[in-house]
Each structure stands twice: as C-alpha cells, then as structure tokens.
Amino acid sequence: MEKIVIDTDVILDFFFDRKPFSDHASQILSLCELQKIQGFVTPVIISNIYYLLRKTAKHDKIIANLKELLTFVEVLEMDKNIIIQALNSPFKDFEDALQNYAAESNLDIKIIVTRNIKDFKSSTLGVITPENYLKLKDASI
Numbered sequence: 001m002e003k004i005v006i007d008t009d010v011i012l013d014f015f016f017d018r019k020p021f022s023d024h025a026s027q028i029l030s031l032c033e034l035q036k037i038q039g040f041v042t043p044v045i046i047s048n049i050y051y052l053l054r055k056t057a058k059h060d061k062i063i064a065n066l067k068e069l070l071t072f073v074e075v076l077e078m079d080k081n082i083i084i085q086a087l088n089s090p091f092k093d094f095e096d097a098l099q100n101y102a103a104e105s106n107l108d109i110k111i112i113v114t115r116n117i118k119d120f121k122s123s124t125l126g127v128i129t130p131e132n133y134l135k136l137k138d139a140s141i
Helices: 006-014 021-033 043-053 061-069 080-087 096-102 130-140
Strands: 003-004 037-041 073-075 109-113 124-127
Touching: 003 021, 006 043, 021 037, 021 130, 037 043, 043 061, 043 080, 043 096, 080 096, 096 109, 109 130, 124 130
Parallel strands: 003 037, 003 109, 037 073, 109 124
Antiparallel strands: none
C-alpha cells in the first residue's frame, strides 16, 4: 500500500471546507479511510490543526474530529534527531522541515501531498498537489 504524508493545508482544506480544494482533500482522506493508501501526519500537524480549528469551534467538537481523523491516518514519530535535522536544514518553514524529516525517516514514505509545493523544494521526497496526486492515482488504476 502506498504511504503518503498529508500536509496541514490539505487537512485544513477538508475541515474548513475551503473550496475548491476541499473536494481533493476529501477524496484523499477517503482513500485513506478505504485503506487504498496509508496517510500519515505528524504530531505538529495535529497540534496546528487543533489550534486553527479552535478559533471557530468548541474543544469537544475538535477533539472528536481529530479522534475520527486518527482512525484512518497514522502519526509519524518525531525525535531529537528529526528536530536537529530540521533546525540545520535549508527549509524556510520549520514546520515543513519537521514534517519532511519525519517522513524521510520512514523509508516507506515517498510522497508528501501539499498545496505548498514550493515550501518543500529542499525535500528528497516526491512533492505533489492533492489534485495531481488524485490524477496520478486515477491513471494507475
């Protein structure tokens, strides 16, 4: 099964129903739920999503949504080594660096799905938009 990292922006597109991006985000999360792909996030992603959703929703609702999300996506481990790699990296965005190195430490992950392609130009992984990832998946079926 293909393993991908799903960036914060994709999950926020889904939760905030940001059109037209939410349709692609929903499709990717559905692929995870149907176990056609294995999606990964990081603890930082979960924390950031909570923080941003908290501005518009109550704690209990957000916790329920995050628990539901975690029934079909996995969480990558992060340790001191990953943090040091991120601190020493050429990435301009520290959060993206953390996600990248957490993904790189899992040798089975080859792709990061994000709308912010330019933020991952230093990555050794494949970086693709949700829309293009879905087109690629359709072509391979």
